[in-house]
Amino acid sequence: MSMPETFTRNDATTGSEWWRSAVIYQIYPRSFADQSGDGIGDLPGITSRLDDLRDLGIDAIWLSPFMTSPQKDAGYDVADYCDVDPLFGTLADFDTMLAAAHERNIRVIVDLVPNHSSDQHVWFQQALAAAPGSPERERYMFRDGKGDNGEIAPNNWESVFGGPAWTRTTNADGTPGQWYLHIFDSSQPDFNWNNEEVREEFRRILRFWLDRGVDGFRVDVAHGMVKADGLPDYTPNPDGGSMGGDSADVPYWGQDGVHDIYRDWNKLLAEYDGDRALCGEAWLPTIEQTTKWVRPGEMHQTFNFAYLETPWQPAAQRAVITESLLRYGAVGAPSTWVLSNHDVVRHATRLALTIDNPQGEGIGPNTPGPRPDAALGLRRARAASTMMLALPGSAYLYQGEELGLPEVIDLPDDARQDPTWFRTNKKRYGRDGCRVPLPWVGNAPAFGFNETGEAWLPQPVGFAAFARDVQRGVKESTLSLYTNALTLRADFGLGTGTLEWNDQYGSDVVAFKNGDIEVITNFGAAPVELGDKTVLIASEPDIDGAVLTDVTVWVRDV
Incomplete structure (x- = not known):
């Protein structure tokens, strides 16, 4: 998307909900x-x-x-x-x-x-003991395999943790059974969210x-x-x-x-x-x-x-x-x-x-x-x-x-x-x-x-x-840096504030205002001189009136 040079966030809050x-x-x-x-x-x-x-x-x-x-x-x-x-x-x-x-x-x-x-959940244990097509199996993603004897997994999906996303079950008589889906580990069978019983349980x-x-x-x-x-x-x-x-x-x-x-x-x-x-x-x-x-x-x-x-x-x-x-x-x-x-x-x-x-x-x-x-x-x-x-x-x-x-x-x-x-x-x-x-x-x-x-x-x-x-x-x-930042964040209402970009420091710097606070982060080699601004917090000590490389400061005008 095209980005404006200066962007002001008009507060999108529609209420005072704490999570905002x-x-x-x-x-x-x-x-x-x-x-x-x-x-x-x-x-x-x-x-x-x-x-x-x-x-x-x-x-x-x-x-x-x-x-x-x-x-x-x-x-x-x-x-x-x-x-x-x-x-x-x-x-x-x-x-x-x-x-x-x-x-x-x-x-x-x-x-x-x-x-x-978990595969130890009572529902999954009931599903393993039940027949294909049973209500117990419908709570999970059981499928028949492909091939002449169902020996091929239902599809080619891979687990997030590596390896196939399907594991084959064994029937009570020792013969190979259906497969179940697990996008994660084989011990984590996926629920069938098209099943109303699953929705009601949650x-x-x-x-x-x-x-x-x-x-x-x-x-x-x-x-x-x-x-x-x-x-x-x-x-x-x-x-x-x-x-x-x-x-x-x-x-x-x-x-x-x-x-x-x-x-x-x-x-x-x-x-x-x-x-x-x-x-x-x-x-x-x-x-x-x-x-x-x-x-x-x-x-x-x-x-x-x-x-x-x-x-x-x-x-x-x-x-x-x-x-x-x-x-x-x-x-x-x-x-x-x-x-x-x-x-x-x-x-x-x-x-x-x-x-x-x-x-x-x-x-x-x-x-x-x-x-x-x-x-x-x-x-x-x-x-x-x-x-x-x-x-x-x-x-x-x-x-x-x-x-x-x-x-x-x-x-x-x-x-x-x-x-x-x-x-x-x-x-x-x-x-x-x-x-x-x-x-x-x-x-x-x-x-x-x-x-x-x-x-x-x-x-x-x-x-x-x-x-x-x-x-x-x-x-x-x-620890002190975080504690001080959280105190100032609350004191100045930054979480419910507005953001306005400040372009005056050049392309190596990210700077914005949020209410009365100006935030400056220097990614470049040249220091950013602060002049007579009051430093409220700095991510590194002893910045001596300038924002150095890989440093963020919060400042206010005197």
Whole structure:
């Protein structure tokens, strides 16, 4: 699309809903804080650290899956959608955590995984025991195979995690049976969303958590669920993203029928007070396509993955911000901004990579190309985050980014647990490197993750320097940078503000005004002199009146 030289965002908000401007902090429960000491984070651990999140200044937390699961995919394989996995605690622990968060004015969003269940879910076990064509099998995507004896999979679809997307069953008498679809791991069979029983079951699940008091849902694979009629063959672009950003016509992503589901859910949430929210994980080729998920009466937010994946270049950054505000504003929705999550290389490392890194591929000791420069990556990450937190709309933070945590590259092969690592025969490292348990205390066992020193993924020795207690109160620390930025963001109402580009600094600089604040990010070698402007925050200390390379500042006129 053609980009105007100067763009002003007229506030697209249609009300005061909290999710339009919230800063939402993603908690990956197994890696956040471990109260039990078994090496896996848990709900009591989250409760014990809520004061730290309140002090950081976030508005809400989003919890990655904590529901009953065999943990083949770190909880994204759900066996019981209405209970807590014993790894993480109990429903009572959840209620305690929820109440404690609300006491601190922190809202709680829970992850919902509707595209597929675990193969241990009672429904799938019933389906395996039932006959082809039975009501039990109609809840999932069972199909007869091709060939004389059904020995060929129903189509050529590939799993996101590598390998075929179909697995053949075995009948009770030992003969080969039907095939079932799993866009992800073979332990994650896809639901049949053309089945009304499936739709009604998820209405029940939504109500179960809403009745407990949750403030919304992050919907996993929100662009999935519905498949194209006839399940036609499809060969993905080998250079494209694994979650659907490579093409507009993937038969298992982005189908029109999925919008009926979210319109139904939107009405259900509207029955509850408190502006309950739906946020979609929708990996789609363009921002324009993604905004279809947040049209009036559908989802309230969707992740802006185009922004996350944009190169650290001034023209690209300005273009994606401009298009995001235009496209989301056109449907009356806020843009969201996100730089890291549990599926991508942490941006303190990613922004220093010199090679392409498709989503979900990860990096490791044998990744081609030079090792990313850690200092450069952190400098750019601090600048990127400082710019992001000044943008109108809602921002998502991934646990540990406020500490400047890098991707853990040198995990031992025998410690890796991501299904991607195994299903690609160890060709793709996967996502373990961004999921290593957090450091809280620099000189404690497991860096304060727990008291026993156990950790489900090994923490590198260098994590000591990033620990929260080491950074707390230190003016130059990344933790202080985030805390100060969130305070100023709230004080100046930047989340509900307007953006106006400022072109006076040249093409190597991205600069804009949001209300009384001017934000300047320098991508070039020449310093940007600030004159008599008052610096409110800078992504690097001691800038001495000028914005240096890979630095963002917020300033006001004297």
